[in-house]
Amino acid sequence: MRILGVDPGSHVTGYGIVELLERGMTCPDYGEIRFSGGSALERCLPQVYDRLMEVVLREKPDAMAVEDIFYGKNVKSLIKQGHVRGAVILAGCHGGIPVYPYTPLEVKKAVVGYGRAEKFQVQKMVQAILKLPELPPADASDALAVAICHAHTHRGSMP
Amino acid sequence: MRILGVDPGSHVTGYGIVELLERGMTCPDYGEIRFSGGSALERCLPQVYDRLMEVVLREKPDAMAVEDIFYGKNVKSLIKQGHVRGAVILAGCHGGIPVYPYTPLEVKKAVVGYGRAEKFQVQKMVQAILKLPELPPADASDALAVAICHAHTHRGSMP
Numbered sequence: 670m671r672i673l674g675v676d677p678g679s680h681v682t683g684y685g686i687v688e689l690l691e692r693g694m695t696c697p698d699y700g701e702i703r704f705s706g707g708s709a710l711e712r713c714l715p716q717v718y719d720r721l722m723e724v725v726l727r728e729k730p731d732a733m734a735v736e737d738i739f740y741g742k743n744v745k746s747l748i749k750q751g752h753v754r755g756a757v758i759l760a761g762c763h764g765g766i767p768v769y770p771y772t773p774l775e776v777k778k779a780v781v782g783y784g785r786a787e788k789f790q791v792q793k794m795v796q797a798i799l800k801l802p803e804l805p806p807a808d809a810s811d812a813l814a815v816a817i818c819h820a821h822t823h824r825g826s827m828p
Numbered sequence: 829m830r831i832l833g834v835d836p837g838s839h840v841t842g843y844g845i846v847e848l849l850e851r852g853m854t855c856p857d858y859g860e861i862r863f864s865g866g867s868a869l870e871r872c873l874p875q876v877y878d879r880l881m882e883v884v885l886r887e888k889p890d891a892m893a894v895e896d897i898f899y900g901k902n903v904k905s906l907i908k909q910g911h912v913r914g915a916v917i918l919a920g921c922h923g924g925i926p927v928y929p930y931t932p933l934e935v936k937k938a939v940v941g942y943g944r945a946e947k948f949q950v951q952k953m954v955q956a957i958l959k960l961p962e963l964p965p966a967d968a969s970d971a972l973a974v975a976i977c978h979a980h981t982h983r984g985s986m987p
Binding site for chain 2: 710711714715718738740744747748749750751752753754755756758759761762763767768770
């Protein structure tokens with residue numbers, strides 16, 4: 670099973686692929702989508718949609734796991750993040766894969782073991798679980814964490 | 829010039845086409861998209877995207893005018909509306925038409941003449957401006973109002 674994890678953000682959207690092996694997991698690809706050419710939604714949304722569609726077509730994941738929006742931000746940023754997350758979910762739907770949402774709390778619990786873990790702890794655990802040679806950047810790391818969370822939740826139902 | 833106006837909502841998304849004539853305007857089509865099959869985003873977003881793409885392909889508008897999200901709501905509803913608005917904008921981009929955002933204040937000022945107009949006043953004015961035989965339903969009326977707002981703003985630059 671291959672899972673595409675996505676962490677939608679108002680400035681940066683992280684993504685990463687997690688592949689379940691018979692023992693453990695591996696990560697064939699991860700990255701961050703940074704909006705170029707200004708912050709207008711009609712530029713940003715096609716960028717995030719197109720990049721994720723590329724990843725879906727290239728990596729052929731079986732599912733998308735996408736992080737919920739964390740409410741502790743200003744309303745303007747929440748709304749922009751909502752737009753971006755809409756484009757992310759649409760890319761999953763158009764790519765023909767089921768989309769699973771996870772709360773930040775579920776993700777941290779699944780990866781670090783408790784829900785109040787710091788960002789750096791998540792990065793370290795993601796690096797260790799996927800045996801990555803380098804610490805992945807923060808937003809890609811969050812995306813990989815969502816994918817790992819989905820893997821833990823669905824391991825019992827693996828083909 | 830033909831303008832597709834859209835009012836994205838967390839439950840209902842209104843849309844309407846406004847066509848500028850040499851004198852006045854007319855409305856060849858309007859409607860409301862109500863989500864069916866539950867409120868999960870992975871069902872709702874493709875519905876709104878697909879319906880708007882159908883309208884774009886059928887009516888061939890030159891521009892999309894889309895209402896901004898009004899902040900005076902609960903955060904959960906704002907975020908869902910953000911997702912829907914993201915799918916709306918993406919449909920405009922993928923349909924190859926420029927997308928113009930307008931605030932609710934701008935729309936009411938353009939249509940009724942002042943920014944604190946009631947919903948029913950907007951409906952009545954939209955019906956009068958477009959010479960519609962019936963009062964359009966509230967969300968379609970809001971969508972037509974955004975299109976009329978764009979028409980007023982861009983009339984000087986009409987081809």
